[in-house]
Amino acid sequence: LLLPIxxxxxxxxxxxxxxxxxxxxxxxxxxDWDDVHNEDFCSWRGVLCGNFSMSVVALNLSNLNxxxxxxxxxxxxxxxxxxxxxxxxxxxxxxxxxxxxxxLIFLDLSDNLLFGDIPFSISKLKQLELxxxxxNQxxxPIPxxxxxxxxxxxxxxxxxxxxxxxxxxIYWNEVLQYLGLRGNLLTGTLSPDMxxxxxxxxxxxxxxxxxxxxxxNIGNCTSFExxxxxxxxxxxxxxxxxxxxxxxxxxxxxxxxxxxxxEVIGLMQALAVLDLSENELVGPIPPIFGNLxxxxxxxxxxxxxxxPIPxxxxxxxxLSYLQLNDNQLVGQIPPELGKLDQLFELNxxxxxxxxxxxxxxxxxxxxNQFNVHGNNLNGSIPxxxxxxxxxxxxxxxxxxxxxxxxxxxxxIINLDTLDLSNNEFSGSVPGSIGDxxxxxxxxxxxxxxxxxxxxxxxxxxxxxxxxxxxxKISGGIPKELGQLQTLITLTLTANDxxxxxPDQLTNCFSLTSLNISYNNFSGVVPLSRNFSRFTPDSFVGxxxxxxxxxxxICDPYAPK
Amino acid sequence: RVLIQRRLSGxxxxxxxxxxxxxxxxxxxxxxxxxxxxxxxxxxxYPEAWRCKCGNNLFMP
Numbered sequence: 001l002l003l004p005i006x007x008x009x010x011x012x013x014x015x016x017x018x019x020x021x022x023x024x025x026x027x028x029x030x031x032d033w034d035d036v037h038n039e040d041f042c043s044w045r046g047v048l049c050g051n052f053s054m055s056v057v058a059l060n061l062s063n064l065n066x067x068x069x070x071x072x073x074x075x076x077x078x079x080x081x082x083x084x085x086x087x088x089x090x091x092x093x094x095x096x097x098x099x100x101x102x103x104l105i106f107l108d109l110s111d112n113l114l115f116g117d118i119p120f121s122i123s124k125l126k127q128l129e130l131x132x133x134x135x136n137q138x139x140x141p142i143p144x145x146x147x148x149x150x151x152x153x154x155x156x157x158x159x160x161x162x163x164x165x166x167x168x169x170i171y172w173n174e175v176l177q178y179l180g181l182r183g184n185l186l187t188g189t190l191s192p193d194m195x196x197x198x199x200x201x202x203x204x205x206x207x208x209x210x211x212x213x214x215x216x217n218i219g220n221c222t223s224f225e226x227x228x229x230x231x232x233x234x235x236x237x238x239x240x241x242x243x244x245x246x247x248x249x250x251x252x253x254x255x256x257x258x259x260x261x262x263e264v265i266g267l268m269q270a271l272a273v274l275d276l277s278e279n280e281l282v283g284p285i286p287p288i289f290g291n292l293x294x295x296x297x298x299x300x301x302x303x304x305x306x307x308p309i310p311x312x313x314x315x316x317x318x319l320s321y322l323q324l325n326d327n328q329l330v331g332q333i334p335p336e337l338g339k340l341d342q343l344f345e346l347n348x349x350x351x352x353x354x355x356x357x358x359x360x361x362x363x364x365x366x367x368n369q370f371n372v373h374g375n376n377l378n379g380s381i382p383x384x385x386x387x388x389x390x391x392x393x394x395x396x397x398x399x400x401x402x403x404x405x406x407x408x409x410x411x412i413i414n415l416d417t418l419d420l421s422n423n424e425f426s427g428s429v430p431g432s433i434g435d436x437x438x439x440x441x442x443x444x445x446x447x448x449x450x451x452x453x454x455x456x457x458x459x460x461x462x463x464x465x466x467x468x469x470x471x472k473i474s475g476g477i478p479k480e481l482g483q484l485q486t487l488i489t490l491t492l493t494a495n496d497x498x499x500x501x502p503d504q505l506t507n508c509f510s511l512t513s514l515n516i517s518y519n520n521f522s523g524v525v526p527l528s529r530n531f532s533r534f535t536p537d538s539f540v541g542x543x544x545x546x547x548x549x550x551x552x553i554c555d556p557y558a559p560k
Numbered sequence: 561r562v563l564i565q566r567r568l569s570g571x572x573x574x575x576x577x578x579x580x581x582x583x584x585x586x587x588x589x590x591x592x593x594x595x596x597x598x599x600x601x602x603x604x605x606y607p608e609a610w611r612c613k614c615g616n617n618l619f620m621p
Contacts, residue, residue, distance in 0.1 A: 226607040226608075243570075243572060244571050245573065268572060269575065270576075273605070294592075296592060
């Protein structure tokens with residue numbers, strides 16, 4: 001005779017067992033959820049009961065790799081104040097029954113795989129202060145009934161697939177402090193009502209499909225500290241009224257904003273981050289931006305800005321990121337930028353700048369990335385550049401720089417990219433470049449360099465891309481290049497190189513792209529190892545070179 | 561001069577003064593802090609906000 005095991009758990013205990021049943025991957029993490037051996041569910045992992053009752057008040061099962069679904073039985077835990085299931089792999093829908101947990105204050109289901117709609121029943125949770133559903137696969141609209149939760153302080157629905165408009169009623173909430181809606185598929189416009197959120201500090205709708213203009217009254221949102229409406233389809237001009245905002249971060253990038261940058265932004269000294277990049281803004285950079293002496297990040301790239309770089313930007317003493325690239329800026333690089341001793345990244349690429357790089361830039365000793373690609377700059381590389389010891393990225397390509405490549409560049413030991421291509425540099429390549437042991441990319445192509453390939457290049461132990469094409473470099477390929485185990489691309493096209501291809505190059509086992517065409521190489525192309533990958537295109541234009549292709553001096557296809 | 565007049569009548573902002581925002585702790589200085597808005601695999605920067613700092617403690621301005 002088999003007696004059924006009758007569990008003596010109460011309703012809440014049974015609810016917990018149902019919850020466990022609908023989870024998967026529980027074997028190791030919910031070992032003690034065992035109604036046979038331990039009926040005291042208040043002692044179970046992640047279960048917290050009230051002080052004087054045997055009633056569950058909190059369920060904390062975050063980051064346990066739980067799979068399966070959230071059981072509707074969760075609605076039987078009437079005294080729950082906190083549910084934290086974030087960071088699992090829960091799937092299925094959020095059960096409607098969650099609306100029965102009427103004592104809930106804190107509900108965090110973020111970072112799971114939940115799908116389906118946000119249940120309307122959540123609006124029955126009148127005590128709820130935090131609702132975090134970010135990073136799931138929720139679909140459908142934002143329920144407008146969420147506005148019926150009187151104490152909601154944090155609403156984070158970011159990174160789901162929510163559609164429809166942001167319910168206007170949501171803005172009439174004086175309690176809400178945090179509204180995170182980034183990374184959804186929301187449409188419609190920004191409502192002037194958003195400034196009714198008088199207690200809100202964080203407003204983030206980045207990466208949706210919102211259209212229309214920035215509301216004219218935007219400056220009324222005086223409680224906002226962070227305003228991020230980037231990567232939408234916002235059109236029109238930036239309203240003057242924006243100058244009344246008190247924000248620390250203003251992110252308007254990746255929209256279709258037109259017109260000029262309002263000068264009034266230069267009065268917003270609380271700005272720590274100002275990002276107006278990737279829009280269609282025209283006109284000059286307002287010199288009054290020099291007034292922004294607390295701003296650390298200024299991004300204006302990818303617009304249609306004209307005029308010079310204001311010397312006043314040199315007064316933005318806290319600036320660490322300055323990106324003005326991909327505009328139509330003219331004039332010279334102001335020497336005043338040399339005052340920016342915290343500057344980490346300076347990107348002026350793809351403008352119409354002319355004149356030399358001011359020697360003062362060498363004073364920006366915190367500089368990590370310097371990019372002036374694609375301008376009309378001339379002169380030589382400032383001698384002081386050797387002091388920029390933090391540089392990892394130096395790109396002077398596609399300008400009119402001339403003179404010798406300074407030997408001292410070899411002292412900028414952290415460089416991973418050195419691109420001097422498409423300039424008028426002359427003289428020989430200094431052997432000291434071989435000291436740059438962290439260099440991944442070295443591009444000296446399309447200059448007027450002569451002399452030989454330094455044997456020291458064999459010391460470039462991290463190099464992946466080496467391009468010396470379209471110069472007047474002579475001599476042979478140093479056999480030391482055979483030591484370059486990380487080299488993927490070697491381009492020596494269109495020089496005056498000669499001699500035999502050293503057999504040692506067959507040791508460069510990462511080498512997948514080789515081009516030594518249009519030189520004066522002779523001898524026989526090695527056949528072994530990596531060289532079996534290379535087609536005749538790699539060797540064309542070397543009349544004295546013998547290889548396995550039609551027209552070669554030792555043409556294997558020629559009629560015998 | 562036009563802009564200065566405007567400033568008196570409204571637009572513009574400053575970092576918080578943090579005067580008496582750190583309780584009894586001093587000195588109380590404004591600092592920029594990064595706010596992480598969500599799980600992100602990209603290298604994009606985080607938005608920043610001002611907080612008042614004293615020692616290792618942060619306070620709302």
